[in-house]
Structures are given as structure tokens and as C-alpha cells.
Amino acid sequence: MAGLRRDRDSGALARKRIALPALRRTCAQALGAFPMTWLSRILGRERRASETRIQSDDPFIAEWFGLNGGSGAHVDPQRASGLATAGACIAVISQALAAVPLNVYRRAGNGGRERATEHPLFAVLHDAPNGVMTAFEAREMLIASLLISGNAYAVLDWNARGQVTALHPIDPGRVAVERLESGRLRYRVTDRNGRLRIYLQDEILHLRYRLARDGVMGLSPIQLARETFNLALTQQETASGLAAKGNRPSGALVFPNAMGGEKKDAALDKLRAKIEANTVTSNVMVLDGGAEWKSFSMTAKDAEFLESRKLTNLDICRIWGVPPTVVGILDHGTYSNVEMESRALVVRCLAPMARRLEQAMNVALLPTGSRRAFFVEHDLAGLLRGDMKARYESYRIGREWGWLSPNEIRGWENLPEIDGGDEYLSPLNMTPLDERNAGVED
Structure with a gap:
């Protein structure tokens, strides 16, 4: 009897050993649409405990903080962003992108798209990402952090179906990023009470301005152009000193x-x-x-001080790609080039930044399986429409040449649909070449 019991126990143990890999494969298949971090934790491939960290003597740390020499070796990004021109550039980009719609779309079978208003992520990006912020405020905060520090972070809340239900922006100064042996990232966040919390890669939305050579962190545009900002801050201090003395030499x-x-x-x-x-x-x-x-001392006029400050302000505009007239530098502004520079702001500045945000959000906010059916995209069409006369002229061309219907035009103008408004026109003087040849032969 004892031998029979031992055989029965050993057989049960063998069945458990065989069933464990199968159970893991079943869990992997069932959770295929879930964030990778959950699956990795279930299978034991990813842990919050640290065994590999970025060391403090990493050469990229000095590059990140701007300590590699130069007359402007270190510039405080927060202080530099307080410059009038820098603050205007940051405000223009962050407010413009936060104001345009950021929608979740579903891919249609005919190659088109439709807004997925029932998806939980749509309300997060379009209405309110959490209980204390509006969508405008959260997106403005993330973009401003990205333009100042080069990185922006938000903690993600997921539901049981693998969908993002909330998004909590956090201060980039309280985040430390580590690369694991697997190549994935882990985030150490210090909360307001001084407690340390560990987040895995799929629990954080990480926006980066420009990748450093380590491929982990984004580079601050202020630190990349620290010599320019050091000159601007020095000029501002000089002007403040002169003003404090009543401009008395x-x-x-x-x-x-x-x-x-x-x-x-x-x-x-x-x-x-x-x-x-x-x-x-x-x-x-x-x-x-x-x-x-x-x-x-020389006067400000003799030292070309005022002209030098103007050139520095133009350099700051170039750093973020913002046209000077958009931030109020109208020395060479005319009626015609102001309108063209407003369009250049959308094409050369806002559109690339919008694409940077969209791709990062598609990867972080949508699991791999969901990205086949859904995607996140800004609607920048409203920024390119121009004035009412130009907009209506473009509608007329699209309507007469047959690729716009009345209901499509009314939808862009926030007007209700009308009966028979889904019909398309066909120009009478345009016929297919084969039909024209057939008419000649007859």
C-alpha cells in the first residue's frame, strides 16, 4: 500500500509539472490583448525588484545635465523657460496642440475611419483623463514638460479588458528611468510624500523630445541650446542690473x-x-x-545691446521652430508673411510634434492587438482652414469636383445633416477616356 501511494503521488507530481507549462501557454493566449507587463509578471519574466540600474557615473548623465563644459555649462530649464520669448514659444505649441481634438479612431473596412466614441480611451483623451484635470490641462502639462525638460510622464490606469481608463501626469523631476536586462524600462517615481514607487514600462506613458545616444531618455531642447539660453539669461541679468540703478552708468x-x-x-x-x-x-x-x-561703461546703444537681445530672441524661436511673428516679434512682419508664418507653424512645428505624440500614445495606450483596429490621431484640419472666405472656396472646389458631399461640409462646420446631403456631384465635362473612345466609334 505504501508503494502504491508513492506511485500515485509521483504520478500527480509529474502531471503538475506537465500541466504548468500548458497553463502558462493558456494564460499567455488568454491575455494576449493585455499589457505586456501583466503577462510578464504572471510568467515571472519581469519584476519590480532591481538588479540592473543606470549608474551615477554614466557618461550620459553629464550630457543630460549639461555639464560637459562651455561658457554656458549648465542652464536651469525652469529658469530659462521663464524668458519671455521661450515662454511664448512653449505656450504657443502646448496650447495649440492641447486645443485641437485628439481622437481615437476605428479603422473601417473600406479603408476609412470612424471615431470610436465608445472606447474608454476616447473619454480619457477627449474629455477628462482623471478626476482633477480636464483633457486640455493634462495635455498642455505633458507638452510643456516635453518642451522644457525633454521628457514627459503619465501614470496609466488599466481596466480588466486591457484598456486605459485614466491618465495621471507627473513631474519629470520626480522620475528616474532604468533599463532592465531584458531591454525594457522601469520607472522610479517619488511621490509628494517622499515615498518611492516602482512602475513598469506598460504602466507609464513616456514622451521624449529627442532620444539621447543611450536610447532611453529624451534630451531637453534648452540643454541642447544651453549656450543660447546662457547668453539670453546673462543679457536679462544685465538689463535688470541697469534698470535697478536707474540706467545710470x-x-x-x-x-x-x-x-x-x-x-x-x-x-x-x-x-x-x-x-x-x-x-x-x-x-x-x-x-x-x-x-x-x-x-x-558704454551705453546700450553703443554696445548694440538692444540689437543683440533681438538676435537672441530669434535664436530662441529657431530652437522650437516657431516663426517670430507668432510670438509677437513683428520687426519684419507684414500682412502677407504673418499669414504664411501661421501656416508654417502648423506644417513645420505643430504637425511633427503631433506625430511624435501620436506614435508614443499609440504604443503606450493601446495594446498590440488593439492597434490593428484602433489608433490615436490629432485633428489638425481646423488649423489649416484659414479664414471663412478661403474655407468656403475650398468647400466649393471639393463639392463641384465631386469628392465632397453637403453633409461632409456641414459636419466640418458643426451643422446638422440634411436629407439628400450624401450625394456627390460629377462634372459634366469630365468623362472616362474609354467611354469617350466608345462614343467616337459608335
């Missing part, structure tokens, strides 16, 4: 004859009291005894 009081120590000190005290006095007549001085004022 430093100089020397020259007398034709030698003066004693007491007379010299008395003359300097009277001159200093006169210059620094906050009275209406403090700028009026009487110099007798052959005294002459010699200035040590």
Missing part, C-alpha cells in the same frame, strides 16, 4: 588739480547722494572748479 569725476583726502571724500559723498536721491531734480548736477565726468 558708472564713471569718474575728474578735477584739473589734485585734491586732499577729505575734499575728495566729501565730493564723492555729495555726488553719490545726488545721483542716488529719489527726487524729481536728482538728475540735475552742477560741477564747478573744472570738474568733468568720465563714463566707464
Whole structure:
């Protein structure tokens, strides 16, 4: 009996060993649409415990913080973003992209698309990503973080069906990124209470401005152009110093004859009291005894200071690809080029940034199986329509040449559909070549 019991126990153990791989394969097939992190945790391939980290002596750390030499070796991104031109560029890009619709589309069988308003991700991106932010506020925060620090992060909430139900933006300064031995990423986030939380790659939306050579972190545009921002900050400090002194230059009081120590000190005290006095007549001085004022510093005009600041502001616009007239630099602005530069903003600046965001969101917010049927995309058509006359003229061309219907046009203008509005016109003077040849032969 004891031998029979041992045989029965060993057979059960063998069946368990055989069934375990099969169970894992079944779980993998059943969870194919779920985020990879859940499947990896079930199969034991990915853990939150750390065995591989980015070391503090990594050469990319110095590059990331801008410590590799140069007269502008380090520039605080938050301080640099406070410059008037830099703040305007960041506001233009972040607000413009946050204002346009960001929709979830379903691929149609005829090659078209339709808005997937019933998908949970649609409400997250279009209405409210969480309980305390609107979609505009969350997207503006993410894009502004991306343009300042080069990275933007948001914690994702998933439901049991493998769909994103909430999105929580976090401060990039509280996030540390690590690469695991598997090549995937892990994120260490310090919350407001100082507690450390570990997130795996599929639990974080990570937006990057430009990849560094390590392929992990994004590079800050402010640090990439730190010499330009260092010059801009220095010029601003110089202007602030001049303004604090009432734009009074430093100089020397020259007398034709030698003066004693007491007379010299008395003359300097009277001159200093006169210059620094906050009275209406403090700028009026009487110099007798052959005294002459010699200035040590050049005026702002002589040093081309104002022109230099204008050139620096233009350089800051070039960093983000924003046309100068869009941020209020109208020195060379005309009626015609202002309109063209507004279109250039959409084509050369907003469209590439929108594509960067869309591809990152498609990978992070939609599992592999869902990406075959759904995708995320901005609707930039409204930014390119121009004024009402140009918009209606384009509608007329599309309607007369047969690729637009009245209901499609009314939908773009937020008007209700009408009966018979789905019909397309066909120009009478345009016929297929084979039909024309057939008519000649007859």
C-alpha cells in the first residue's frame, strides 16, 4: 500500500509539472490583448525588484545635465523657460496642440475611419483623463514638460479588458528611468510624500523630445541650446542690473588739480547722494572748479545691446521652430508673411510634434492587438482652414469636383445633416477616356 501511494503521488507530481507549462501557454493566449507587463509578471519574466540600474557615473548623465563644459555649462530649464520669448514659444505649441481634438479612431473596412466614441480611451483623451484635470490641462502639462525638460510622464490606469481608463501626469523631476536586462524600462517615481514607487514600462506613458545616444531618455531642447539660453539669461541679468540703478552708468569725476583726502571724500559723498536721491531734480548736477565726468561703461546703444537681445530672441524661436511673428516679434512682419508664418507653424512645428505624440500614445495606450483596429490621431484640419472666405472656396472646389458631399461640409462646420446631403456631384465635362473612345466609334 505504501508503494502504491508513492506511485500515485509521483504520478500527480509529474502531471503538475506537465500541466504548468500548458497553463502558462493558456494564460499567455488568454491575455494576449493585455499589457505586456501583466503577462510578464504572471510568467515571472519581469519584476519590480532591481538588479540592473543606470549608474551615477554614466557618461550620459553629464550630457543630460549639461555639464560637459562651455561658457554656458549648465542652464536651469525652469529658469530659462521663464524668458519671455521661450515662454511664448512653449505656450504657443502646448496650447495649440492641447486645443485641437485628439481622437481615437476605428479603422473601417473600406479603408476609412470612424471615431470610436465608445472606447474608454476616447473619454480619457477627449474629455477628462482623471478626476482633477480636464483633457486640455493634462495635455498642455505633458507638452510643456516635453518642451522644457525633454521628457514627459503619465501614470496609466488599466481596466480588466486591457484598456486605459485614466491618465495621471507627473513631474519629470520626480522620475528616474532604468533599463532592465531584458531591454525594457522601469520607472522610479517619488511621490509628494517622499515615498518611492516602482512602475513598469506598460504602466507609464513616456514622451521624449529627442532620444539621447543611450536610447532611453529624451534630451531637453534648452540643454541642447544651453549656450543660447546662457547668453539670453546673462543679457536679462544685465538689463535688470541697469534698470535697478536707474540706467545710470558708472564713471569718474575728474578735477584739473589734485585734491586732499577729505575734499575728495566729501565730493564723492555729495555726488553719490545726488545721483542716488529719489527726487524729481536728482538728475540735475552742477560741477564747478573744472570738474568733468568720465563714463566707464558704454551705453546700450553703443554696445548694440538692444540689437543683440533681438538676435537672441530669434535664436530662441529657431530652437522650437516657431516663426517670430507668432510670438509677437513683428520687426519684419507684414500682412502677407504673418499669414504664411501661421501656416508654417502648423506644417513645420505643430504637425511633427503631433506625430511624435501620436506614435508614443499609440504604443503606450493601446495594446498590440488593439492597434490593428484602433489608433490615436490629432485633428489638425481646423488649423489649416484659414479664414471663412478661403474655407468656403475650398468647400466649393471639393463639392463641384465631386469628392465632397453637403453633409461632409456641414459636419466640418458643426451643422446638422440634411436629407439628400450624401450625394456627390460629377462634372459634366469630365468623362472616362474609354467611354469617350466608345462614343467616337459608335
